[in-house]
Amino acid sequence: MNNAIRHTWVVSVALFLSLFVALSLIQVVLADDLNSRDENARQTIANAGAPRGPITVDGAPIVESVPSDHTQYDFQRVYHEPELYSGITGFFSVTGSSSGLESELNDYLSGQSDSQFFDRITALFTGRTMQGAQVELTLDGELQQLAYDLIPEDRRGTIVVTDVTTGEIRAMASKPSYDPNDLAVHSASEFEEAQQRLEEQPGLSIWTNRALNMPVAPGSTFKLVDTLAMLESGDYDLDTELDVPETLDLPNTEHGLENFADGGCHQREQAEFIWIFAQSCNTPFAEAAMELGQDEILAAAEAFGWNQSIEVPLSTTPSRFPTDELSDDVLALSSIGQQDVTATAMQLNMAAAAIANDGTMMHPQLVDTIRGSDLQILQQPSPEVLNEVMDSSTASDITEMMVETVESGTGFRAQSERFDVAAKTGTAEIGDDDGLVNSWITGFAPADDPQYAVTVVYERIELSEGSQLTGSQMLTMLEAVIEE
Amino acid sequence: MSSAETDHPKPRRNAELVLLLIALVIGIGAQVLVGLTMEDQIDQRYWIEAAVQVVLAVGFHVVLRLRAAYADPFILPIAVTLNGLGIAMIHRLDFTAAYEGVADRQLVWTAVSMAAAAALLIWLKDHRRLRQLTYISLLVSIVLLFLPIVPGLGRDIQGAQVWVSIGAMSFQPGELAKITLAIFFAGFLANNRDLILLAGRKVGPLTFPRLQDLGPLFLAWVIALGVLIVQNDLGNALMFFGLFVAVIYVATSRFSWIAIGGVFIAAGAVLAYQMVPHARNRFDIWLHAFDPEIYGQMYGSHQLVQGMFGLAHGGLTGTGLGNGNPQMVSLANSDMIIAAFGEELGFIGLGAMLLLYFILFSRYMRAAVGTRDHFGKLLAAGLAVILVLQVFVVVGGITRVIPMTGLVSPFLAAGGSALLANWLIVAIVLMISNAARRPIYAGPMLNTTGAGAAGTEDPLSSDQARTETTAEQTGVTDAAGPAADSASAGSQGGQR
Numbered sequence: 001m002n003n004a005i006r007h008t009w010v011v012s013v014a015l016f017l018s019l020f021v022a023l024s025l026i027q028v029v030l031a032d033d034l035n036s037r038d039e040n041a042r043q044t045i046a047n048a049g050a051p052r053g054p055i056t057v058d059g060a061p062i063v064e065s066v067p068s069d070h071t072q073y074d075f076q077r078v079y080h081e082p083e084l085y086s087g088i089t090g091f092f093s094v095t096g097s098s099s100g101l102e103s104e105l106n107d108y109l110s111g112q113s114d115s116q117f118f119d120r121i122t123a124l125f126t127g128r129t130m131q132g133a134q135v136e137l138t139l140d141g142e143l144q145q146l147a148y149d150l151i152p153e154d155r156r157g158t159i160v161v162t163d164v165t166t167g168e169i170r171a172m173a174s175k176p177s178y179d180p181n182d183l184a185v186h187s188a189s190e191f192e193e194a195q196q197r198l199e200e201q202p203g204l205s206i207w208t209n210r211a212l213n214m215p216v217a218p219g220s221t222f223k224l225v226d227t228l229a230m231l232e233s234g235d236y237d238l239d240t241e242l243d244v245p246e247t248l249d250l251p252n253t254e255h256g257l258e259n260f261a262d263g264g265c266h267q268r269e270q271a272e273f274i275w276i277f278a279q280s281c282n283t284p285f286a287e288a289a290m291e292l293g294q295d296e297i298l299a300a301a302e303a304f305g306w307n308q309s310i311e312v313p314l315s316t317t318p319s320r321f322p323t324d325e326l327s328d329d330v331l332a333l334s335s336i337g338q339q340d341v342t343a344t345a346m347q348l349n350m351a352a353a354a355i356a357n358d359g360t361m362m363h364p365q366l367v368d369t370i371r372g373s374d375l376q377i378l379q380q381p382s383p384e385v386l387n388e389v390m391d392s393s394t395a396s397d398i399t400e401m402m403v404e405t406v407e408s409g410t411g412f413r414a415q416s417e418r419f420d421v422a423a424k425t426g427t428a429e430i431g432d433d434d435g436l437v438n439s440w441i442t443g444f445a446p447a448d449d450p451q452y453a454v455t456v457v458y459e460r461i462e463l464s465e466g467s468q469l470t471g472s473q474m475l476t477m478l479e480a481v482i483e484e
Numbered sequence: 485m486s487s488a489e490t491d492h493p494k495p496r497r498n499a500e501l502v503l504l505l506i507a508l509v510i511g512i513g514a515q516v517l518v519g520l521t522m523e524d525q526i527d528q529r530y531w532i533e534a535a536v537q538v539v540l541a542v543g544f545h546v547v548l549r550l551r552a553a554y555a556d557p558f559i560l561p562i563a564v565t566l567n568g569l570g571i572a573m574i575h576r577l578d579f580t581a582a583y584e585g586v587a588d589r590q591l592v593w594t595a596v597s598m599a600a601a602a603a604l605l606i607w608l609k610d611h612r613r614l615r616q617l618t619y620i621s622l623l624v625s626i627v628l629l630f631l632p633i634v635p636g637l638g639r640d641i642q643g644a645q646v647w648v649s650i651g652a653m654s655f656q657p658g659e660l661a662k663i664t665l666a667i668f669f670a671g672f673l674a675n676n677r678d679l680i681l682l683a684g685r686k687v688g689p690l691t692f693p694r695l696q697d698l699g700p701l702f703l704a705w706v707i708a709l710g711v712l713i714v715q716n717d718l719g720n721a722l723m724f725f726g727l728f729v730a731v732i733y734v735a736t737s738r739f740s741w742i743a744i745g746g747v748f749i750a751a752g753a754v755l756a757y758q759m760v761p762h763a764r765n766r767f768d769i770w771l772h773a774f775d776p777e778i779y780g781q782m783y784g785s786h787q788l789v790q791g792m793f794g795l796a797h798g799g800l801t802g803t804g805l806g807n808g809n810p811q812m813v814s815l816a817n818s819d820m821i822i823a824a825f826g827e828e829l830g831f832i833g834l835g836a837m838l839l840l841y842f843i844l845f846s847r848y849m850r851a852a853v854g855t856r857d858h859f860g861k862l863l864a865a866g867l868a869v870i871l872v873l874q875v876f877v878v879v880g881g882i883t884r885v886i887p888m889t890g891l892v893s894p895f896l897a898a899g900g901s902a903l904l905a906n907w908l909i910v911a912i913v914l915m916i917s918n919a920a921r922r923p924i925y926a927g928p929m930l931n932t933t934g935a936g937a938a939g940t941e942d943p944l945s946s947d948q949a950r951t952e953t954t955a956e957q958t959g960v961t962d963a964a965g966p967a968a969d970s971a972s973a974g975s976q977g978g979q980r
Contacts, residue, residue, distance in 0.1 A: 001734060001735070001737060001858065001861055002853050002861075003737060004733055004734045004735075004736075004737040005734055005849055005852050005853050005861065005865050006849075006853070007733075008730055008733065008734060008849070008865060008868075008869065009846065009849045012845060012849075012868075012869075012872045013842075015872060015876045015880075016838065016841075016842050016872075016875075016876075018880070018885055019838060019875075019876065019879045019880060019883060019885065020835065020838065022879075022880070022883035022884065022885045023795070023826070023831060023834060023835065023838075023879075023883055024831060025883075026792055026795045026796055026826075026883055026884075027795050027796060027798060027799055027800065027826060027830065027831040027834075028799065028800055028831055030796065031795075031796040031797075031799050032796075033796075034792055034793055034795075034796035035793070035796050035797060037774075037793070039774075039779060039789060039793070040793045040796075040797075041793075041812060042793055042794075042797045042809055042812065187581065189581075
């Protein structure tokens with residue numbers, strides 16, 4: 001009987017050996033393969049809990065990773081002044097979803113970019129935790145704060161300020177905003193709860209930036225595009241006399257196109273182009289657009305960057321001008337920034353900045369420098385020309401018209417005592433029963449030596465409140481950013 | 485067996501005490517590490533829990549000193565080590581969102597189980613008394629196995645109907661059925677061994693038993709299998725198969741039994757695959773764990789694959805207690821606790837724990853080899869096989885050596901029923917090992933060496949049964965000669 005017991009023991013030894021073989025296969029031999037499988041969320045967790053690099057403004061971190069206890073994640077992502085920067089930083093969640101720069105620059109922030117390869121190797125051998133790169137933004141913290149504070153709570157507004165000669169973004173604030181700390185929680189269920197709560201807020205998107213990704217009808221600010229097309233056609237100059245009918249009959253439709261009821265357009269039946277621009281009369285622009293044709297307007301729009309996405313490095317949503325053939329009535333409406341035409345705040349700001357910069361459009365840039373954890377510079381974007389939109393004489397013509405707009409036209413609220421301001425206003429009807437509009441202004445200053453372009457837009461706002469806010473806030477921003 | 489007469493075996497309880505202290509240091513140390521990692525402090529609760537564990541272990545040790553002084557000195561320390569590690573890991577998992585307060589329950593169950601095991605040691609005195617319960621054990625096994633499918637009592641948890649609920653308490657009676665079935669197998673085979681061996685038909689080189697000799701065993705096997713298929717508890721079905729074959733082989737030393745067992749196992753597997761969708765599902769998971777469809781489906785391979793990821797994440801040295809993500813595997817503190825250990829203690833830590841299992845199993849087997857009576861041998865071997873099969877089915881399932889079935893790792897996994905069963909097994913094996921190692925001073929008339937001689941006598945009136953109790957009553961330790969103890973034994977026997 002004892003022999004049988006010993007035999008049983010030997011068989012059991014074999015069973016144990018098979019377990020040891022299987023364990024060593026899984027835990028040692030095939031471990032790397034298993035660790036790198038897509039289904040393996042542990043890597044994601046390791047990444048999610050890794051010390052990501054900070055994002056800084058004026059050298060101070062607005063986002064950083066601090067050591068964290070009590071959860072499986074080693075580090076906690078902390079957003080300072082969260083609402084002020086949420087549209088830019090986005091959020092980083094342990095569930096793997098992220099937005100904004102956290103998503104766009106993830107390779108750098110997490111230390112996985114190609115340029116950090118040697119850092120990773122060093123970290124591997126020294127056993128040090130791999131530190132992500134730090135990203136310094138071009139933003140001016142005070143200006144960003146000012147812009148953010150200007151926008152009233154419960155309004156959907158955006159303010160963008162860029163340097164016209166370099167394309168650097170100085171301020172890009174919008175409301176409604178949110179607190180990314182709510183989404184940087186270390187629990188998937190808490191994240192989902194917060195996400196659901198935030199997504200229920202009207203007008204709020206945690207995935208996008210309002211200034212870059214929210215194209216809406218630009219209204220009369222789109223006349224900058226018409227003006228470019230008109231001037232470049234050679235058929236028009238500032239003093240060209242144009243008819244200013246109160247109503248323009250449109251082909252194929254019973255509706256006529258009217259000038260704005262409270263504008264100054266009804267004062268004259270004929271006027272020179274610069275006056276029409278300053279008063280933002282609809283009918284002459286619509287007529288000119290139909291005369292020039294869709295292709296000319298489209299070409300001007302695309303020269304400014306419509307129908308094109310850029311990376312600042314956040315991706316912009318293309319502002320839209322229809323490329324398929326439009327009937328004349330639709331073209332007429334499109335030329336005054338209605339119908340299917342849309343624009344983001346950044347798009348219009350790029351247009352104003354191009355005019356300011358002698359017709360040369362600079363690539364908007366949000367990132368100043370990206371440094372490795374050893375402070376070595378990994379990336380430092382230099383000013384980059386995006387497009388030569390127009391020659392400098394055309395640019396100075398449009399500048400003159402925009403100055404006129406501020407001095408005696410619709411942009412009067414942006415008038416400064418310190419310098420000449422060039423601007424174009426816009427009001428887009430959004431076809432909603434409450435009579436709400438999108439209210440725009442875009443422009444730059446000083447007109448004789450342009451430094452900064454500013455764009456202010458409010459969506460779904462009452463007409464009078466909108467024009468009140470946009471003009472005065474543009475002025476506030478310009479006076480703040482331009483040194484005496 | 486002759487060594488008992490010549491070597492003057494020592495009780496070795498002092499060695500056990502030293503090992504027990506090491507075991508407590510490991511278990512409580514792991515608990516303290518968990519506390520330091522997860523909450524940066526060790527509050528009063530830790531010391532209370534540690535004290536409870538010390539009291540339980542030392543208390544059990546004292547019972548052994550008094551009741552089974554010659555019991556194997558390795559078994560208790562290993563069980564305490566594994567039990568302590570289990571509590572530490574369960575406590576560590578309590579810090580995750582999925583579990584709460586399980587460690588406290590486990591500690592309570594540990595106390596209940598160890599107390600029950602100690603009580604069994606004190607009350608039973610000698611394992612041979614269990615032999616009288618051979619057929620009662622069969623009856624009890626049937627009742628225990630059928631309880632969960634009694635309407636109103638049973639509960640279906642995760643596809644296996646193995647639970648019984650009485651009020652808020654739930655219990656897996658099948659865990660205890662392991663013991664009663666092992667007792668039945670051992671008792672039946674010890675009684676009928678000669679008959680089975682002598683009467684049989686020779687077919688080629690193999691001798692097959694007569695059908696009527698097989699009858700009761702076959703009946704037990706069919707009942708166990710039938711109930712388990714109905715209950716969907718494949719892990720236990722596999723274990724009963726293994727137990728059945730191993731005990732018969734040990735009883736007869738005949739290879740033909742292995743062959744018969746192999747045929748039974750194969751037939752059972754085919755039957756299960758054909759008739760039980762649950763079993764088929766397990767096979768598919770095993771063979772195609774990484775198939776996206778199987779990975780994604782409900783009750784698919786997600787748990788298995790996540791467990792393997794956990795093991796891989798642990799690698800050679802592990803993440804350290806509290807630093808891994810074992811909670812990503814479902815049932816991390818019960819069925820999958822091995823994956824949690826593999827992740828946080830690494831291959832080295834888990835390997836060491838497997839070695840502990842292996843030593844524990846070997847000590848069980850040693851008791852089987854050492855004891856003199858056939859019933860004790862068969863029982864110890866059966867209980868050892870239960871241990872090794874539990875470990876193999878659990879760890880093999882997690883490491884994809886065999887299809888994964890629901891069995892719990894002995895002593896480690898959260899769950900009172902299994903813990904109680906395993907501690908009762910410890911008590912029984914300790915009794916058997918005590919019987920194996922204690923010195924015998926047999927009179928000339930007693931036949932202790934002939935086959936079948938021991939174990940046929942009435943255990944209550946046997947001299948051997950008393951030797952142990954009296955040895956402790958006189959408080960003699962290793963140093964004293966056993967001869968002196970037994971001299972006083974005669975007069976004091978029967979006092980308890």
